[in-house]
Amino acid sequence: MIKKRNLFKYINDDLKEKMVFLDGPRQVGKTTLAQQIGEEQYKKYxxxxxxxxxxxxxxxNSQFEPDAKLIVFDEIHKYAKWKNYVKGEWDKNKKKYDILVTGSARLDLYRHGGDSLMGRYHYYRLHxxxxxxxxxxxxKIQVKNDLVFVDAKNLRKTFDDLFVYGGFPEPFLKENKRTLRRFHNERQSRxxxxxxxxxxxxxxxxALxxxxxxxxxxxxxxxxLNSLREDLQVTHKTVAHWMDILERFYYHYRIYPHAASTIKSLRREPKMFLWxxxxxxxxxxxxxxxxxxHLLKFSHILHDSEGFDVELKFLRDIEGREVDFLITVNKKPWFAVEVKTSNxxxxxxxxxxxEKMNIPFVYQVVASTGIDFVQNDIRVISVEKFLTALF
Known part of the structure; x- marks a missing residue:
């Protein structure tokens, strides 16, 4: 079963005016999405x-199929001159065919060469x-408004499957522990x-x-990073470099504390999560x-497709008070989320x-199912219902 991804419509629309760069983790479904667009929206690609x-x-050699109206370049960032190459193809042939570039590393960072692609492409991250x-x-997200939650069939079952098997298509769709173990081993090794x-x-x-x-x-x-440096017996510079590499290749991501004048914010270490x-x-x-x-995907889609300055942060002050997540718009709080397994x-x-930061909406997300009430102007809600309000 091949599900249509929620970036399909955005990418399809944007291809009509510019190149589209699509990146994301290895085996997240970029090739499948690109081929779906080619097969469903173009006579030939x-x-x-x-x-x-x-x-x-x-x-x-710039040899493409005759009459192709879409060219998909996959993993071309491994070509040292890829940036100038796709720029040249676009400038020369943009009236002949559309161009979709996909890769398993951050294409916005792998820009080898001296000429600029600025203004020639739209950029998306597939989660x-x-x-x-x-x-x-x-x-239909209304930025700065309260989130809208829905009840859906198979809601808890779907969440439980995502929780166990992750969101990568192969293990999630197969729902098999053996497949999941092999996927973990093969993905990391490759x-x-x-x-x-x-x-x-x-x-x-x-060591990496x-x-x-x-x-x-x-x-x-x-x-x-000091703790990781000690674990690996390498220099601080080396472990910092390795962490940057793994982040560029979508193994992990980091979120940083939000700085605000109304609180004494912690401004140093980030928190780290896995894709x-x-x-x-x-x-x-x-x-x-x-x-x-889910919150990172929410912020990325709003940024990549709609152009909103939406970011995922967390809150922590020097006295140790902490809230797991904060979504900001134009650097100002939109909503905060605290995650609890039992409380x-x-x-x-x-x-x-x-109260201190005048955050418009706050949610406490809990693991237990069937929870949804408001206490002290805080909405306490089951995780599966909370996630229905996002992308």
């Missing part, structure tokens, strides 16, 4: 993968499946020994793989990770930050 030797020759996407809930090796200079790939192996234990806590939350063994940390990933009573930290 051409798919070329830089990792394929024959396709590589065709790319270098793993989310609850609303799987259930085909078409939310990410480091193929994708990263092809474009990054890393002398000790085995060890770093990737220990990161799931760090999910949700303040990330200390594949199913790798996190601790269920409390995994719950926080799945909510973080159904509204937390005092949420109340404190709401």
């Amino acid at each position: 051409s798919y070329l993968n830089w990792d394929n030797l024959q396709d590589k020759k065709r790319i270098i 793993p499946f989310s609850l609303a996407e799987v259930l085909e809930i078409d939310n 990410l480091i020994k193929e994708d990263i090796r092809d474009v990054e200079l890393v002398r000790d790939l085995s 793989e060890i770093l990737a192996t220990i990161l799931p234990e760090k999910v949700g806590s303040l990330l200390s 594949d939350w199913s790798q996190v063994k601790n269920e409390g940390s995994r719950l926080e990770n799945i909510v973080a990933s 159904k009573k509204a937390t005092k930290h949420l109340k404190y930050f709401k």
Whole structure:
């Protein structure tokens, strides 16, 4: 079963006016999405993968199928001159065909070459499946307004499947623990020994793989590079470089504390989460990770498709008060989210930050099903229902 991704309509519309760059984690469904667009929206399209030797020759020689109206370049960021190449193809042939570029690393960072692509492309990040996407809930988000939650058929079952198998298409759609274990092993190995090796200079790939192996234990806590440096017996500069590489290749992401004049904010260490939350063994940390990933997807889609300055942050002051997540618009609070595995009573930290920072909407998201009430102007709500309001 191939589900239509919620970026389909945005990318299809944008291809009519500019190139589209689509990146995201390995095996998240970029190729499938690109081919769906080609098959459903174009009479003929051409798919070329830089990792394929024959396709590589065709790319270098600019040999495309006759009458193709869409050219898909996959993993072309591994070509040192890729930026100037796609710019040249676009400038020369934009009236002949549309161009979609996909990759498993951040294409906005891998811009080798001297000429600029500015103004020639729209940029999207494809995330793993989310609850609303799987259930085909078409939310009409009103930025700065309260979220709108819905009841849907198979809501808890769908959440439980996402929680266990993650949102990557292969293990999620198969719902099989053996498939999940093999997916974890193969994805991490290929990410480091193929994708990263092809474009990054890393002398000790085995140590980088060890770093990737220990990161799931760090999910949700303040990330200390010094602690990682000691674990790996490498320099601070080296571990910082490795963390940046893994982030560029969508293994993990970091969110940073929000700075506000009304509180004495902690402005140093970020919190770290994985793109594949199913790798996190601790269920409390995994719950926080799945909510973080849904919120990150929410902020990315609003930014990439609508142009809103939406960011995902967290709150922590020097006295140790903390709230897990804060969504901001134009650097100002929109809503805050605290995630709890068992506590159904509204937390005092949420109340404190709401009043101190004048946060319009606050939610306490709990693991238990069937919860939805307001206490002290804080909405306490089950995780599966909360996630229906996002993308």
